[in-house]
Amino acid sequence: MSTFCNYAVLRFQPYPETGEFANLGIVMLCSDGQFLQRVETRTRKRVTDFFDKLDPGVFRRARHEFADEIKRVAELANANAGDFVLQMGLFKHLIAPSETMFRFGPPGTIASSDPVRTLDELFNRYVHHDFDQREEAETTIKRRLNTLLKEQFADRVYREERLGDELYHVTFPFVWRHNEHTPLQAIRPLSFDLDDPKSILDKGDRWIMQMNRLAKHGGMPEDTVFVCQAPRSQDAKRAQSYREITAELSSTRHIRVIPQETPVAQMREMLGETMRH
Template identity: 30%
Template sequence: MNKIACQYTIVRFSPFIETGEFANVGIVMMASKQRYFASKLETQRYARITRFFEELDRKLYTQAIHVLKVELERLHQVLKAHGFDRRFKANDVDFAQQLFAELIRPRENIVRFSEPRIVLAENPKEKLDELFSYYVERNFVTKEYIETRLEKGIRKWLYQASIGDRFQRLAVGDDEYEAIFPFVEQVDDRPVKIIKPLNLAQEKPSKIIDHGNLWRSRIEELKRRKRLPGRVLFTVRGPEDIDTHRGHAYKESLDRLQNAGVEIEPYENKEKIIEFARA
């Protein structure tokens, strides 16, 4: 099957012009010769975006995306009138290219577009979904990758509080069993305190439960061997939609960890985490 040259742009939400920070929130794609124009925008799971721009009212995002969605639908109708509607024999390719260029022209708006890119695709719809998964949903990001980023945040906070040197990455356990924790404080070469960032925001409830159970079982095994320090804190990031099956799985995982003797704080509670580390 012949591949089609598709032009696409990444939609970016950039509410603070002063800093230039942005989040990828959608893809717009066009193959003018094949009369294809489509877009995919993040309209459901946008907690990552509102967390990143935490000072912002989330309504600003939803309203901006709604306005863009309406505009893209309008442009699609214009393209249909100039040949994208397959009922017409003629197709004004040059007009379509000009319209696409005008859409993505740099403006001082909170919704912006990347430079146009070209990708070859056998099926433009499938390629649009693939690009959305990569650039917006970041399907390459694993739970290990996320937890590494959470660790970097905790480490930065500890050093800002001038107590970073008290903690180190360390294997806790004995000759038969051990688990590695990113932040372990020792006194006389014995672990006395642990801080462990934990990501429980996976897409599927079963993944949330599995990951929570993995760390609960490690905690219980260390406790059974009398190798668990007296205080263990898990700084947890969970799903935004806590009233769903994912939210129920998250709450269940937290309950099991607490029953195993783990203290829990949401990752965002910086002051509480520092307070635990100082104690």
């Protein structure tokens, strides 16, 4: 007999403005009264390497505190296994949108004959498999770009720089200046291989907002290039969201979008021809 389980994925998202996050756990409320949870408590070097500007100690302390809170909610829910209304209230309160470093993705529902096994499967899919196999897409794209720029543009010096002023600024991993004056080109990888269509749109909207704000604070390069990864899922809604957001990015002044799978020769040509205005 199947049990219906509501679940949500715990995300570590220290910089909301970039939309980047790492999945770290699962919480699950089942119709048979079980409130299950599992959080990755080992130090994950790939998390701290990916968010390399964040003090690892901050990550570990915050994760420990949030894991304790999840455990407390689970214990309270399981102590009231006969009161599904109370349990659902606890579940909704726990996964409600927040502005903290740890937050939950959109909830989902799954039928299961073995909720504990299903929890493990979801955990491996969203935390271990997702994390280990994707190897942080933007970090991978950044490595490829670094190699390409060094090999193909020996006459240019690209550096990681913070563009803008004291009130507002945005960091780009690759910035090229001519005679140390106005930045001629800034390049940044963006992965839209996210869990749902809304996350794709939200991440794109944040970058459009950031670039518009950057322009007002005098930090807009003459040519900004986002090297983008599309969703790998065949889901039509995610594909539609990706097309919509990349079209909006491309229509923003001084911004171009190049798919990350573009062949090296074509990528070199596109990056070499900085935007003319």
